[in-house]
Amino acid sequence: MSDAASQDAPHGTIAFLGLGHMGGPMAVNLVKAGYPVAGFDVVPAAIEEAGRNGVPTVENVVDAVRGASVVLTMLPSGRHLLDAYRGTDGMPGLLAEAAPGTLFLDCSTINVDEAREAARLALDAGHRSVDAPVSGGVVGAEAGTLTFMVGGTAEDFDAVRPMLEVMGKRIVHCGDHGLGQAAKVCNNLILGISMIAVSEAFVLGEKLGLTHQALFDVASNASGQCWALTTNCPVPGPVPTSPANRDYQPGFAGALMAKDLRLALNALESNGVAARLGPLATEIYEAFAAEGGAGRDFSGIITEIRAKSDSTESAGTDT
Numbered sequence: 283m284s285d286a287a288s289q290d291a292p293h294g295t296i297a298f299l300g301l302g303h304m305g306g307p308m309a310v311n312l313v314k315a316g317y318p319v320a321g322f323d324v325v326p327a328a329i330e331e332a333g334r335n336g337v338p339t340v341e342n343v344v345d346a347v348r349g350a351s352v353v354l355t356m357l358p359s360g361r362h363l364l365d366a367y368r369g370t371d372g373m374p375g376l377l378a379e380a381a382p383g384t385l386f387l388d389c390s391t392i393n394v395d396e397a398r399e400a401a402r403l404a405l406d407a408g409h410r411s412v413d414a415p416v417s418g419g420v421v422g423a424e425a426g427t428l429t430f431m432v433g434g435t436a437e438d439f440d441a442v443r444p445m446l447e448v449m450g451k452r453i454v455h456c457g458d459h460g461l462g463q464a465a466k467v468c469n470n471l472i473l474g475i476s477m478i479a480v481s482e483a484f485v486l487g488e489k490l491g492l493t494h495q496a497l498f499d500v501a502s503n504a505s506g507q508c509w510a511l512t513t514n515c516p517v518p519g520p521v522p523t524s525p526a527n528r529d530y531q532p533g534f535a536g537a538l539m540a541k542d543l544r545l546a547l548n549a550l551e552s553n554g555v556a557a558r559l560g561p562l563a564t565e566i567y568e569a570f571a572a573e574g575g576a577g578r579d580f581s582g583i584i585t586e587i588r589a590k591s592d593s594t595e596s597a598g599t600d601t
Contacts, residue, residue: 294351301332305356307423309337315448322346354387360396377407385410401459415466427451433462471546474563477510481584516581525579533579540567
């Protein structure tokens with residue numbers, strides 16, 4: 283283990299549960315930094331891929347959790363997380379199998395209320411709890427440049443920070459339990475709405491005769507500047523690294539944006555926010571995912587906007 287890891291991390295193994303497209307590369311980076319990891323996933327192919335990439339794996343979740351000082355979860359939904367914590371269908375619960383005082387670090391993206399429930403369950407069972415959802419996609423997971431939005435006590439934030447710094451470049455303590463998830467849903471609400479706006483603007487520009495480059499050169503240096511434009515530009519050309527130049531291979535898939543906007547919508551409704559664009563953006567991305575965009579980058583929403591626009595010939599080009 284590296285000096286930084288040995289000085290700052292809780293002693294013992296990190297049980298890493300969820301070795302998919304995001305979790306797998308994150309676990310690899312922990313191993314490269316010298317952290318002892320025991321990885322597990324319910325999908326055998328994910329375990330095999332992690333093993334090929336140098337992540338030690340175990341045969342079942344109990345073997346991963348017993349003796350671990352940190353249980354890091356990267357799971358598809360809040361239901362999966364809460365079921366894993368409690369146990370279900372004859373499977374033992376993580377909270378019951380872990381040693382007293384284990385630090386449960388959840389990096390999944392789930393409902394704020396579910397994150398707070400998970401923290402309550404962990405604390406009631408005599409453990410510690412931190413929610414730390416991520417932003418940055420598969421590319422960020424592989425490069426170790428993720429952003430972590432962290433909810434938990436200051437003491438537990440200090441404990442997990444060295445691990446998170448191995449996997450990310452920006453670590454933000456957002457407040458108490460659940461507030462990491464709160465920051466994540468608010469951020470992705472902004473992102474989903476802004477990508478729709480940028481895409482509509484480019485389609486309008488095409489119809490008005492603007493080239494993509496001309497519109498980009500203006501908006502990226504004016505009040506329309508935003509991440510959806512300057513980093514994930516939905517048309518090929520102006521930003522060579524954007525998914526638009528790879529036929530909208532994700533990146534951040536449309537299904538994930540639809541999921542995150544649904545989480546944001548749940549939070550908007552449960553907290554009585556008089557939102558109009560959030561619900562509409564959720565509807566747009568859920569339709570995009572259902573109509574073939576689930577596995578495409580979320581910036582591919584521009585192709586749906588273009589296809590559903592009237593057929594008036596436009597003079598816009600990709601140059």
